[in-house]
Amino acid sequence: MDDIWKQFEQNPISHSAAHHIVAIVELLERNGYARVSDVAKLLNITRGSASLTLKSLKQRGLVAEDENRFLKLSDEGETVASSVRGRAFLIRRFFMDVLDLPSEDAEVDACKIEHLLSLATAERLAQFLRYFCAKDSIAVAFREGWEQYEGSCDWASTDSAVCQIERIAKLACEVKAQDSEQG
Amino acid sequence: MDDIWKQFEQNPISHSAAHHIVAIVELLERNGYARVSDVAKLLNITRGSASLTLKSLKQRGLVAEDENRFLKLSDEGETVASSVRGRAFLIRRFFMDVLDLPSEDAEVDACKIEHLLSLATAERLAQFLRYFCAKDSIAVAFREGWEQYEGSCDWASTDSAVCQIERIAKLACEVKAQDSEQG
DNA sequence: CCGATATGTTTGGTATATAAAACGAAGGTT
DNA sequence: AACCTTCGTTTTATATACCAAACATATCGG
Numbered sequence: 001m002d003d004i005w006k007q008f009e010q011n012p013i014s015h016s017a018a019h020h021i022v023a024i025v026e027l028l029e030r031n032g033y034a035r036v037s038d039v040a041k042l043l044n045i046t047r048g049s050a051s052l053t054l055k056s057l058k059q060r061g062l063v064a065e066d067e068n069r070f071l072k073l074s075d076e077g078e079t080v081a082s083s084v085r086g087r088a089f090l091i092r093r094f095f096m097d098v099l100d101l102p103s104e105d106a107e108v109d110a111c112k113i114e115h116l117l118s119l120a121t122a123e124r125l126a127q128f129l130r131y132f133c134a135k136d137s138i139a140v141a142f143r144e145g146w147e148q149y150e151g152s153c154d155w156a157s158t159d160s161a162v163c164q165i166e167r168i169a170k171l172a173c174e175v176k177a178q179d180s181e182q183g
Numbered sequence: 184m185d186d187i188w189k190q191f192e193q194n195p196i197s198h199s200a201a202h203h204i205v206a207i208v209e210l211l212e213r214n215g216y217a218r219v220s221d222v223a224k225l226l227n228i229t230r231g232s233a234s235l236t237l238k239s240l241k242q243r244g245l246v247a248e249d250e251n252r253f254l255k256l257s258d259e260g261e262t263v264a265s266s267v268r269g270r271a272f273l274i275r276r277f278f279m280d281v282l283d284l285p286s287e288d289a290e291v292d293a294c295k296i297e298h299l300l301s302l303a304t305a306e307r308l309a310q311f312l313r314y315f316c317a318k319d320s321i322a323v324a325f326r327e328g329w330e331q332y333e334g335s336c337d338w339a340s341t342d343s344a345v346c347q348i349e350r351i352a353k354l355a356c357e358v359k360a361q362d363s364e365q366g
Numbered sequence: 367c368c369g370a371t372a373t374g375t376t377t378g379g380t381a382t383a384t385a386a387a388a389c390g391a392a393g394g395t396t
Numbered sequence: 397a398a399c400c401t402t403c404g405t406t407t408t409a410t411a412t413a414c415c416a417a418a419c420a421t422a423t424c425g426g
Contacts, residue, residue, distance in 0.1 A: 003227050008198045008295050009413085015191045016383060036404060044186050049384055051405055056382090069404075099307040109304050112191050116295040124282040131332045142325040149314045192383085199413060220373055232414055234375055252374075368426090376419075382412085389406075395399080
């Protein structure tokens, strides 16, 4: 129970399941319908794979189908879809608006972690984004300073890429420690 | 190939493998040695499971053992360990110092995503943390404003970009309500 | 030397998540 | 009617990642 690292496996929704469900929502929005083979095509997997995964999602009560085998989401499925899409949106915005990452990088990393963030984290991230993007002078000054701050670091001259991370982590640690002493 | 969502499966290191490797580092730091059963005990899995996972990590050249079957990491294994631990550190710091999440929540979410962040994202996150934690007046004012900001948000004075975030936040709140009903 | 304990591996089983290939059903074309 | 395509499912196989249990080995105490 207090095996923190095992929470990964006990996540309410798997990466694969999350994307099958979001695929259905997107197909419904785009085409008005979603069949097994539409999901398979969108996710670029075989119809067989999609069929099996969707079967288990039906059994879990997240996905349903009408009399002509057209897929739809249950209320719980809609909730999961909204939850995943909301998180993906927040994370992408954070990566692009705050960290100023290229949209491709933001997309890939957001896609990997969208289904893993807890509700508490997502809410705080949303709140932070609002504050960061605010128009008041403090936020504006902070954002301008942050833009200037880019590239003003000397870590670029360090040896290996991973070494940088270690160094950066230590630096962040020192900054925090100094802050605590004086705060 | 440009299936972004499939990058999750093609991540350089799995969650399980990352934790086996980090476990070895931590055991070496703590006890000076690491055996299969020490890793199993630390991760709270059976010796059989640890044995199999470590076997594949040996075959991948990340883990090695001496003549008495005591485990150690190869240079590549050390690199992976540093990379994962650096990311975990950065994410925890972001969750706790910036989002002000309870350390337990920060720990759980950081553990889920530590092995998934790209180098580019980790570097930018580190840079942002440094800027956020800086002692200059702009950063100080921003942090103070952020502390006050908690709980309060003005929905009327938002532009369109922030408005989207707002909608997602509302969505998150709805999801929360449904989560509570089910829990 | 013998038995108990600790350690590591192997085997068989579960669950997820994929592919490939075969199969059945439905619908359209000639 | 005969043929082709699309669609969904099923089967067989792969890989990861776990458990439980059996098995092998090694070490230590009496």
